[in-house]
Amino acid sequence: MKKLDVYSQYEMQDTVEKHAPLVKRIAYHLKSRLPANIQIDDLIQAGMIGLLEAENNYDAAQGASFETYASIRIRGAMLDDVRKNDWAPRSVYRNNRRVAEVVRNIENEKGRDARDTEIAAALDMDIEEYYRILQDASGHKILSFDDISISGGSLVDNIPNPQSGLLDVLQKNNMKELVATAIASLPERERLVMTLYYDNELNLREIGAVIGVSESRVSQINSQAVIRLQARLAPVLQE
Secondary structure (H helix, E strand, C coil): CCCHHHCCHHHHHHHHHHHHHHHHHHHHHHHCCCCCCCCHHHHHHHHHHHHHHHHHHCCHHHCCCHHHHHHHHHHHHHHHHHHHCCCCCHHHHHHHHHHHHHHHHHHHHHCCCCCHHHHHHHCCCCHHHHHHHHHHHHHHCCCCHHHCCCCCCCHHHHCCCCCCCHHHHHHHHHHHHHHHHHHHCCCHHHHHHHHHHHHCCCCHHHHHHHHCCCHHHHHHHHHHHHHHHHHHHHHHHHC
């Protein structure tokens, strides 16, 4: 199999020219969901690397089209680059873990969805301070569907690769089913925000107009939904 570092200049140029519109389309779509400090040129550059890696590893005999396979790897390369350059304070990650643990404890004890006021009280803070934690989580890093980690990875890393074995594919498909079930169990408003954001691809301002809240409140609801998913899936993933 040819290696990326021994690509001829012609092969690299041909691949880039043919699929550059795909990379740019993914970059601009992803940029609309990221903090303002993320530069579109950085996303495109990372996506080009993902494109070349996809070309290097693609195996048509496995059944997936090249564009489908490349799209997954391009987007994954962009997200990896953003995470690598994430300068969020350690307190943001620490607070996210605290909130997830509190949510898990409350829901295990009550047998129902943890309420905002209950979470804030368990964290020994008022509701506005709790909302600031959610806002910080959304503003400093990608707190999204892709951050529901599996042993340090993300759902992007767990999409079946055309070169995966049958057992590997079945395991990853099972993971997607678990996540889908967990999303379906979310409180109605959180589930609606995630559906509008990830399925209908509305931005935060548009979602706010639909459900009648501010853009910042939508951001908080989305952050809480992802943290709730992390709390509910953690025991399953550890098993």
